[in-house]
Each structure stands twice: as structure tokens, then as C-alpha cells.
Amino acid sequence: MSKPKKKKKQQSGWTITGMIRITHWLPGWFIRSLSRMTAYANFLLDWRTTKVMRKNFQMCYPDLDEAAINVKLKNSIRHNSCLTKEFATAWLGGRSQIANMFDQVEGSALIDNILDEKKPLIMAVPHIGNWEFFWHWLQFNYRIIGMYQPAKYYGVEKLVLDARQRFGGQVFPTDTKGIMNLFRALKQGKIMMILPDQVPRMGAGIYSPLFGHQAYTMTLLHKMLNKTGAEMLFGCCLRNSNQSGFNVHIEAPSFEIRNRNVEDFNADMNRQLESIINRWPNQYQWTYKRFKRQPEGNDPYSFK
Structure with missing residues (x-):
């Protein structure tokens, strides 16, 4: 990378991390209101993010008419507008501030029973509610591990990595050495968290049906379960009413x-x-291009 490009990326990283810190400092009601206004402007002007969400709803719920899809869009926007402040809190908040955000826990005995049997465990956590807070809840209560892909900007990567390891968690890169360390840590009885609905890189997945469409789905989870003898649970951290x-x-x-x-x-x-998504559809991250990689090579998100 040339020096001007590297310097530009560093400056962009500083700008982004600065905005995240300001977001953490500003009141939650203000950030949520600002995020919601921006999101609704996106909806009214039918910008790209809205087009992605609309396409996802059309693919996953083909029986819905345009009016019903617009209702789903607005409900999803209302929840997505919370993420900006939530991520800033997840990455910069203190232990007590974050711990106080958890109201109820349903199903933790499932984790404890597996650990009592001295078995490794993989938690499959989809992009619903706030997965960063689920990671923190695991950090507060268990010995956990996870994976990360290097961020585009160094400052952002350091901020997120520090947050994910601040309360005892441990993360490994998604390269060969990192995967080997994950296998080793799993066999030592740690809990691994993985996002099962993330589109993997080419060669690391297969096409599997999801809402009646082919979705490129990771093979790593299946491989880790069979090679380590780990048990598996699903989890999510959902906003209350x-x-x-x-x-x-x-x-x-x-x-x-x-x-x-x-x-x-x-x-x-x-x-x-x-x-899981159908039970809490408003809290799923419909802005994610889950079907972007298709067997025929076409991209359903190629908008004119």
C-alpha cells in the first residue's frame, strides 16, 4: 500500500473511532432520534440500504404485499436505529454499565449442563438483536473464545478487539493459525461464539436453503462440531419491549x-x-446482504 493511501486509511480510522467515542458520550435518546431520522429519510428516498432491506423481505416473505413489506421495513428501521448507540456502548462502556442492561436470561441452564459434563460448547448467535451484547454476557459468566476478521481501518479494529477481550474473552484471526488455536481452546473447555448466518469467503461454504433461496453457508461450524466433539446451542440478545x-x-x-x-x-x-428470525423479525439485521452470493453468479442486490 502506498504511503498516501495508508495515511488516508489511518485518518479515516481516527475519524470513525472519534465518532464512535462521541456517540458513546452523547445521550442515548439523542443518538437514537438522530439515527431514526436518518433511517426514515433513507426509507422515504428509497436509498440503497432500504432497497437491500426491501429485497430481503421480498425474498424471505414472498406472500406479503407492498403495504405489509413497508410495515416490516418501518419496524426494522425502529430497531436498527438503536444499534449505533448500542455498539458504542458495547465497545466503550464499563462492566457495570453493560451488565445492568441485561434484564432476563432464558436457557442458561443448557450451558451449565453441558459444561458440567466437561464438554466443549459452540454458541451459534445470528445477527438478531445485539450480538455484541451477547458476547459481553458470555464474557461476564464464562471462559469464551471467538473469531475476528481484520477491520478495514486499524483504529476501529483495535477498539473492537479491545472491547471483545476486555472482560476475559479471547479472539483469534480467521487464518490457519487462528483456526488451529480455536480448535485447541475448544478442547480445553472454552465456549466458542460464532455467527452462523455470516456469508463466508469463497471455498469456505456451500449453498444451503434459507427462506426458500440458496444462501452460501459456512462449513466451519459443522467441521468444528465433528472434530472437537463439541455441543451446540443457539443464542441471541433481544431488546425488551x-x-x-x-x-x-x-x-x-x-x-x-x-x-x-x-x-x-x-x-x-x-x-x-x-x-428464530420469524419469532423476532423486527430485530433481525435485514440490511445484511445474506443472499449476495448465488450459484448462478447473479447478485440480487444489483440495483439500478
Whole structure:
């Protein structure tokens, strides 16, 4: 990378981290209101983010008419507008500030039972509610590990990495050495958190059905379960009804996770992800281009 480009990226990183710090300092009501106004402007002007959300709703809920999709869009915007302040708090907040945001926990006995049996555990946490807060809840209560992909800007990467390891968690890069360290840490009895609905790099996934469409889905989770003998649970951290705090939800897989081919495993995993999303559709990250990689090479998010 040339020196001017490197300097520009450093300056952009400082700007972004500065904005995150200001967001953390400003009152929550102000940031949420500002985020909501920006999101609604995006909706009214039908900018790219709204187009992505609309396309996702059209693909996942083909029976809905335009009016019903607009209702879903507005509900999703209301929840997405919370993320800006929430991420700033997750990355810069203190332990007591974050711990006080958890209201209820459902299903933690499932984790404790697995750990009592001295088995490794993988928590599959989709992009619903706030996954950064779920990571913190795990940090506060268990020995946990996870993966990270290097951020585009150094300052942002350092901020996020520091946050994810501040309360005892440990993260590894998604390279060969990092994956080996993950396997080793899992076998030592630590809990691994993974985002199962993330689009993997080419060669690291297969096409599996999700809401009736082909979605490029990771094979790493299936591989780790079978090579380490780990158990698996699903989890999410959901905003409560008045959006003043979070409820942690944990559930067991509704399918057999062991001794199966990856095609059947991924199909069943995506089916359970559908169930989770359908229970709390307003809190899913519909702005994510989940179907961007298609078998035919077309991109459903190529808007004119």
C-alpha cells in the first residue's frame, strides 16, 4: 500500500473511532432520534440500504404485499436505529454499565449442563438483536473464545478487539493459525461464539436453503462440531419491549448435530435460524446482504 493511501486509511480510522467515542458520550435518546431520522429519510428516498432491506423481505416473505413489506421495513428501521448507540456502548462502556442492561436470561441452564459434563460448547448467535451484547454476557459468566476478521481501518479494529477481550474473552484471526488455536481452546473447555448466518469467503461454504433461496453457508461450524466433539446451542440478545434493556435467549438445536453430512446439517441449521428470525423479525439485521452470493453468479442486490 502506498504511503498516501495508508495515511488516508489511518485518518479515516481516527475519524470513525472519534465518532464512535462521541456517540458513546452523547445521550442515548439523542443518538437514537438522530439515527431514526436518518433511517426514515433513507426509507422515504428509497436509498440503497432500504432497497437491500426491501429485497430481503421480498425474498424471505414472498406472500406479503407492498403495504405489509413497508410495515416490516418501518419496524426494522425502529430497531436498527438503536444499534449505533448500542455498539458504542458495547465497545466503550464499563462492566457495570453493560451488565445492568441485561434484564432476563432464558436457557442458561443448557450451558451449565453441558459444561458440567466437561464438554466443549459452540454458541451459534445470528445477527438478531445485539450480538455484541451477547458476547459481553458470555464474557461476564464464562471462559469464551471467538473469531475476528481484520477491520478495514486499524483504529476501529483495535477498539473492537479491545472491547471483545476486555472482560476475559479471547479472539483469534480467521487464518490457519487462528483456526488451529480455536480448535485447541475448544478442547480445553472454552465456549466458542460464532455467527452462523455470516456469508463466508469463497471455498469456505456451500449453498444451503434459507427462506426458500440458496444462501452460501459456512462449513466451519459443522467441521468444528465433528472434530472437537463439541455441543451446540443457539443464542441471541433481544431488546425488551420498551427497548430499555435486553433479554438473553438460549435454545437447543432441534436437529441432530453429530455424524451427518454437511449438506443436511446446514439445511437443518438454516431452518432453525428461520424459526428464530420469524419469532423476532423486527430485530433481525435485514440490511445484511445474506443472499449476495448465488450459484448462478447473479447478485440480487444489483440495483439500478
